[in-house]
Amino acid sequence: MIGGDLVNWIVLGLVFAAVVLVVMALAPLVLGRTDIKARLAAQGGGAVSNAGPGSIRNDHATGVWARLVLEVERRGMSLTDSTSDKLAEKLALAGFDQGYAPRAFTLARATGTLVLPSLLLLVFAASGNWPNPGKLYVMVIVAALAGLYLPGIVISSRAENRAKEILNGFPDTLDLMLVCLEAGLGIDAAFNRVGSEVTTSHPLLARLFAQVSLELRAGRSREVALRMLARKSGVAEITAFTTLIIQSDRLGASVATALRIYAAEMREQRRMRAEEKAHRIPVLLSIPLVCFMLPVMVAVLMLPAAIGMKKQMAKADELKNARATAQAQ
Structure with a gap:
């Protein structure tokens, strides 16, 4: 006690x-x-309103x-x-x-x-x-490990969802950039225009493109700005896109022609990803079918036969008992 x-x-x-x-x-x-x-x-400022979504140049140290x-x-x-x-x-x-x-x-x-x-x-x-001391010790250790690793799991899940969102919206953004280049805009102006156009539909890509535009305006070279874009996105397709732009710029090739081919490949890859997910549906549906519906179907098919077999065995037992009673008399 x-x-x-x-x-x-x-x-x-x-x-x-x-x-x-x-x-x-x-x-x-x-x-x-x-x-x-x-x-x-006190100074007459009134209530402080909540700030809306700021630009990428805001001072984040005020959060x-x-x-x-x-x-x-x-x-x-x-x-x-x-x-x-x-x-x-x-x-x-x-x-x-x-x-x-x-x-x-x-x-x-x-x-x-x-x-x-x-x-x-x-x-x-x-x-x-x-609980007993051993169980209490294990539970405390598990709780401490959960608190230690849970933030990392949340960050990994958020990074994966962010990469999927960027990848799903990149083909549309690439088509819009191709339209801008074919209309006569330069690659720097195209990043700025595309970033402002896809703010509502693809906000993550809009922010990435706006960062590239700001870095180019600040005097950073195009190659460095594009490589920073690839690092911040974490998507292999955007890394290939930035490499394509850098190589086309170095060799003097037409960026619009290269983007047209790459945009077609991106649309084809998106269609293949959709088909892959569609083909995975039967495999995923087989798991609940086997776990839940198959036992019920087996029970429905086997239950009448089991009941009939039980009745036949009961009749055979009654007949055997009657014969034994008759022989005893």
Whole structure:
């Protein structure tokens, strides 16, 4: 009994410490936001409206995650990882290309590793139904591993979905670029025009093309800007497209002719991907058919025969019993 009370006090102490740390990290953000709104209201600024989607040149260091990372590092906790470059590239493929993204990812992993076991212990402490020490140890370790690896799983899934969205919209964007080039626009102006035209239909490609246009305006060479586009997209087809543009530019070949051929190949690849998904449907449907419908069909076909066999066996038993009774008499 004394040991159980000691465990409860230890758990409650850990939960209290975790809550205090979270409150200390979030309190400056909330208070700072309230002070800003109060000063704006005092100066006649009124309510602060939510900002719409900004351009790619906006300062991303004003977000909630950025302020949270700064507050945590200001308190002496370093969030810099030894593999920050690889982590930043992986996060960029998932759409998180801010400068503080690797540190925010490290903070999310550390928070999940500490919070999930604390929540698990809090649930056990609130219910009073503690498992045995071995099972409790395994559950805490599993919760800590889930908090450690769950952000990575989310980032990988987001990167995969982002690559699929870019790949599905790239043939249409390529056709629009081909139209712009055949109309007389240069390759730099075509990136700018296509990026502004596909903002609603393909926002990810619009952002990538807008970044290329801004880099070209800033004085970066076309080859470097296109290679940056290939790295940020993470799609093999866009890498081949940028290589095609670079090689055509170097050799002096017609970019419009090369794009026309490549656009036809991209449309053919998209059709083949659709056919591949269509051919996979029967294989995928066979799994629920075998698992759910086949046992029912077997039961429906075999049940009448089983009932008839049971009746025949019952009649044979009755006849055997009657003969035995007759012989006994």
